[in-house]
Amino acid sequence: MKVLVVGNGGREHALAWKIKQSPLLSKLYVAKGNAGIWKIAQKVDINPTDVEKLVDFAKREKINLTVVGPEQPLSEGIVDAFEKAGLKIFGHRKNAAILEASKVFAKNFMKKYNIPTAFYETFDNEDDAIEFIKKMGTPIVIKADGLAAGKGVVIANTEEEAVETVKSMFRGLFGEASKRIVIEEFLEGEEASYIAMVDGENLVPMATSQDHKRVFDGDKGPNTGGMGAYSPTPVITPEIEKQILEKIMYPTLKGMKAEGRPMRGFLYAGLMIGPKGINVLEFNVRMGDPETQPIMRRLRSDLLQHMIDILDGKIEQVTPQWSEDWSIGVVMASKGYPGKYEKGFEITGIDKAEKDPDIVVFHAGTDIKEGKIVTAGGRVLTVTATGKTLLEAKEKVYRAVEKIHFEGAHYRKDIGDKGLKRLHHL
Known part of the structure; x- marks a missing residue:
């Protein structure tokens, strides 16, 4: 099989590294990749968001499967374009990728389907947002609505910082992404990442992991795309995992299907586990980065086979094998x-x-x-x-x-x- 991995980062290197181990693979390509991926895959000089060129390339090279790493191409409709061209691709369609592409959509969706999440309001102007901050007090969490490479979330510890953040977001800090914002209560507890492969109705859990978002030791400093992760995470006990599946993962699949937005690909719930129970901080429609890296190190079974089985409607056959390490x-x-x-x-x-x-x-x-x-x-x-x-x-x-x-x-x-x-x- 010829496989194309789309993306440039550590997550894509880990996915490519794992796919490379599959006996089903005949040739591996990457668009655009990095110095590490180019050692194991042929470089394709096309940007991950240049959907038309990627479709042309996949048709020309008779690519059997395309695997999308990052959120941007998914939210721009790469899966829709590939499917229209009759090409196999693992990832969510544009109308399902909105679960990550719009924080406002995600929060309203969770409210509608009773999926546990922090109390929030959404805003499209400074004055109302600032008034809400004064009413709620700090610490408080401010999020840009759109995609901001993992940096669109600010935990403000003082009212002054919160007001500054709101002003800078509405004045174009993240461009279009911060034209609308979500402000929500700050939740105490420990973060964890729960990722599964999904086919619209069913899911196969990946190994649990814990990301470290803040830039400095002790969870200090601004949020980043993630500074490290480990797997498995002891904060997700078997009892907690049961609750995550029952209260979060399955209701999300069911709700998105009911909205006419069936999900197929990786579904990632960023969770806060603490005194207020298990709450969703955010949903992502792809594997996490850096969580993918330690998770792929523990996956013993064939990732490529798993993805093909899911695309072929055989998710019940997918049973990932994990190392005890x-x-x-x-x-x-x-x-x-x-x-x-x-x-x-x-x-x-x-x-x-x-x-x-x-x-x-x-x-x-x-x-x-x-x-x-x-x-x-x-x-x-x-x-x-x-x-x-x-x-x-x-x-x-x-x-x-x-x-x-x-x-x-x-x-x-x-x-x-x-x-x-x-x-x-x-």
């Missing part, structure tokens, strides 16, 4: 990320880190210049390790991170600690 991924980011950063710094030490067979380095913002691997994005690499215990995986991953160098590299040093606390290791 723990897996952890640490994001190495450019200096200044999630704000402004420079690109083009040489990266060294990846080969040294990967001498340990339990280490795999997934590339995100990387490129090749004059034969050297250089930085080309905010999140540059996700270094992953597996171990018999979470502590062992954590120790290994940080030993590997220390072997890799590029100008201004920064990373969190506490990925996995929340899990270790729950397991009483800290």
Whole structure:
């Protein structure tokens, strides 16, 4: 089979790495990819959002399956275009991708179908939003309605910060994405990611994981696209998983189908588990980044086969096999990320880190210049390790991170600690 992976980041490298292991695969392509993916897949010089060109390429090369990594092409209708051309593609249609593409849609949808989520209001002007903040008090959460690469959520701890955030969003901080905003109550607790493969009515859970959104240790600083993750996460106990399926995942599939927006692809619920029970912070219509990286390290079975079975209406045959090992991924980011950063710094030490067979380095913002691997994005690499215990995986991953160098590299040093606390290791 010929397979095309669409996307440029760490998530796409991990998906490509896993697909590459399938005996069904004859040739792997990536549009557009990064320095790491190009080692295992043929580069296709088309941007992930250039849907027409991607359709033409897939037709010409007789691609048997296209797998979409990021949310942007999904929300712009890549799946609809491929299906219209008679091409197989794993991902949600545009009318289902709105669950991630519009926070306002998602919140109103959850309210309608009684899916637990924080109390909220939506706004399209400054004055009403500021009045609401004064009434609610802080901390409070402010979200841009549209897609903002994981950065469109601000947790404001003071009224001043909340008002500033609202003003900057309405004045174009995220362009079109922040023309409308959602303001919601701040929920206490611990975040977790729950991801499943879905076919409109049924679902197959992926391994659980926990992302770390804030840029600095101890969950300090602004939100990012994610600074690291580990799998499984002890915060999702079997009892909690049962509740997630009954109160969140199945009602979402059912509700979206009832709205004429059936879902097929990856469905991701970002959850807050705390004193107010289990609440949905956000839905995503694709695998998480960086959660995909540690999750793929634990997947023993054939991802490509699973996706084909789901597209062929045989989801009941899909039974992913998971390693008993723990897996952890640490994001190495450019200096200044999630704000402004420079690109083009040489990266060294990846080969040294990967001498340990339990280490795999997934590339995100990387490129090749004059034969050297250089930085080309905010999140540059996700270094992953597996171990018999979470502590062992954590120790290994940080030993590997220390072997890799590029100008201004920064990373969190506490990925996995929340899990270790729950397991009483800290």
